[in-house]
Amino acid sequence: MVTRGFFSGRRPPSDTDARIPPGQYLEQGFPVLSAGPTPRVRTEDWSFTLKQGPKPIKKWNWAEFNALPQSKMTRDIHCVTAWTKFNTPWQGVMIDDILADAGIEPPTTFTLAHSFDGYSTNVPTKDLVTGKAMVALLYEGKPITADHGGPARLLVPHLYFWKSAKWVNGLQFTERDEPGFWELRGYHMYGDPWREQRYSSDP
Amino acid sequence: MSAEPSPQSPWQAATITRIEKRTPRVTSFWFQPSRPFAHLAGQHVDIRLTAPDGYQARRSYSIASAPEAGGGIELAIERLDDGEVSPFFHDVAAVGDEIELRGPLGGHFIWEESDGGPILLVGGGSGVVPLMAMVRHRTLRNKAVPVALVFSARIWDEVIFRDELIGLDDRLDGFNLVLTLTREAARRPSDYSRRIDARMMAQAVERLPKAPKLAYVCGSNAFVSAAADALIGAGVPAEIIRTERYGV
Numbered sequence: 001m002v003t004r005g006f007f008s009g010r011r012p013p014s015d016t017d018a019r020i021p022p023g024q025y026l027e028q029g030f031p032v033l034s035a036g037p038t039p040r041v042r043t044e045d046w047s048f049t050l051k052q053g054p055k056p057i058k059k060w061n062w063a064e065f066n067a068l069p070q071s072k073m074t075r076d077i078h079c080v081t082a083w084t085k086f087n088t089p090w091q092g093v094m095i096d097d098i099l100a101d102a103g104i105e106p107p108t109t110f111t112l113a114h115s116f117d118g119y120s121t122n123v124p125t126k127d128l129v130t131g132k133a134m135v136a137l138l139y140e141g142k143p144i145t146a147d148h149g150g151p152a153r154l155l156v157p158h159l160y161f162w163k164s165a166k167w168v169n170g171l172q173f174t175e176r177d178e179p180g181f182w183e184l185r186g187y188h189m190y191g192d193p194w195r196e197q198r199y200s201s202d203p
Numbered sequence: 204m205s206a207e208p209s210p211q212s213p214w215q216a217a218t219i220t221r222i223e224k225r226t227p228r229v230t231s232f233w234f235q236p237s238r239p240f241a242h243l244a245g246q247h248v249d250i251r252l253t254a255p256d257g258y259q260a261r262r263s264y265s266i267a268s269a270p271e272a273g274g275g276i277e278l279a280i281e282r283l284d285d286g287e288v289s290p291f292f293h294d295v296a297a298v299g300d301e302i303e304l305r306g307p308l309g310g311h312f313i314w315e316e317s318d319g320g321p322i323l324l325v326g327g328g329s330g331v332v333p334l335m336a337m338v339r340h341r342t343l344r345n346k347a348v349p350v351a352l353v354f355s356a357r358i359w360d361e362v363i364f365r366d367e368l369i370g371l372d373d374r375l376d377g378f379n380l381v382l383t384l385t386r387e388a389a390r391r392p393s394d395y396s397r398r399i400d401a402r403m404m405a406q407a408v409e410r411l412p413k414a415p416k417l418a419y420v421c422g423s424n425a426f427v428s429a430a431a432d433a434l435i436g437a438g439v440p441a442e443i444i445r446t447e448r449y450g451v
């Protein structure tokens with residue numbers, strides 16, 4: 001439906017067009033979105049736990065986690081509130097390397113990421129492994145600030161950015177695809193920006 | 204010009220039925236959706252504008268009207284001069300135009316009567332919009348729920364819904380309005396003229412008969428961060444604070 005009187009808009013330059021998913025616009029800044037106040041997690045108190053169902057598999061403290069092999073990922077990110085940001089540079093520990101350190105293969109098809117503030121989000125396990133996702137520790141070479149999810153956030157850049165849980169403190173492998181905090185509140189179970197899977201009513 | 208009837212599409216055409224200037228920079232628009240829906244106080248809709256060549260811009264806008272108010276849904280849109288979508292509403296949109304929207308959306312930043320109270324609402328600028336829906340809902344449904352609304356605006360003339368809010372405050376029925384003006388002197392004895400801080404939040408809590416059960420903070424990102432920190436500084440537990448950030 002064409003909107004009467006809407007002509008101009010702020011079209012992306014054609015060379016970048018192909019990198020912007022439907023309904024998104026290009027953002028230069030880095031807006032912040034979260035459900036509550038920003039938790040200030042001290043690295044002394046930080047830990048990361050891998051679980052299968054209720055059973056802990058392995059737990060790392062900040063120093064142990066930082067000693068894991070680190071990788072860099074520079075990716076475009078897409079927020080459900082319609083901004084896309086190009087070339088965001090992250091550094092952290094690939095999920096593959098976390099599993100390797102725990103000495104396991106992915107035990108189930110689904111995963112819930114948990115955060116220090118009690119929030120959670122679901123991601124299929126295959127979207128976390130084979131170089132697709134990391135637990136990020138640095139943004140633009142510097143520690144991630146608290147409002148952007150520091151000290152550590154999940155980074156699953158090919159899905160809408162709410163799946164990249166801030167203040168992440170663990171991954172839990174689950175048998176079923178269990179909705180997390182946002183998914184229980186109307187957001188899509190998978191969240192592919194290229195298929196515009198924003199809300200649960202989207203196909 | 205009307206939307207193709209497609210049952211799967213969450214988008215629908217809504218007709219602008221009324222336009223009213225609220226402040227020099229904020230105007231309310233009432234929309235009558237072709238497929239009316241029930242919303243909860245605090246929810247938003249997404250709006251999509253389409254140019255003749257197919258280019259689309261979409262943005263979220265909170266619903267200002269109470270769920271039980273008839274007459275379509277009210278959106279209060281602030282004009283950002285160099286913005287893409289908000290100037291369109293201020294300069295181009297007219298009564299009778301059809302605009303595509305989808306909703307209601309959002310399942311976290313909502314207040315229902317069954318959530319109870321007291322509730323503490325903290326809004327900056329157009330961040331007051333979803334809080335207004337909560338205030339109106341409470342006034343229509345259950346005045347027994349005590350509410351304090353702390354509303355930060357730059358100047359007196361930019362206090363959106365000012366007459367309605369002061370009218371509600373004057374009823375002394377458990378709704379407390381606290382205005383804080385950041386670039387002008389306070390006009391009412393109970394108001395402030397400074398940025399929100401922990402002391403102001405502590406005094407807002409004291410206006411409630413008991414500690415708040417829920418606190419809602421909405422506005423720009425910088426405002427929400429500062430106000431949420433001020434609430435925590437005033438002893439409000441982080442677990443009861445819900446935030447909605449309008450972005451940059």
Ligand SMILES: Cc1cc2nc3c(=O)[nH]c(=O)nc-3n(C[C@H](O)[C@H](O)[C@H](O)COP(=O)(O)OP(=O)(O)OC[C@H]3O[C@@H](n4cnc5c(N)ncnc54)[C@H](O)[C@@H]3O)c2cc1C
Nearest residue numbers: 262263264265279280281283285286287288289329332449
């Ligand atoms: C859940 C939710 C609810 C909301 N509710 C409301 C509401 O009730 N009322 C309300 O007024 N707003 C609300 N907003 C904000 C609203 O969605 C829009 O962000 C706002 O109206 C600005 O949109 P715009 O297109 O006018 O500006 P945009 O084009 O998005 O620009 C925003 C600002 O960024 C700058 N900018 C961004 N990109 C560029 C660029 N490429 N070039 C130049 N400048 C740029 C501009 O300076 C401008 O000032 C809400 C947001 C959310 C997420």
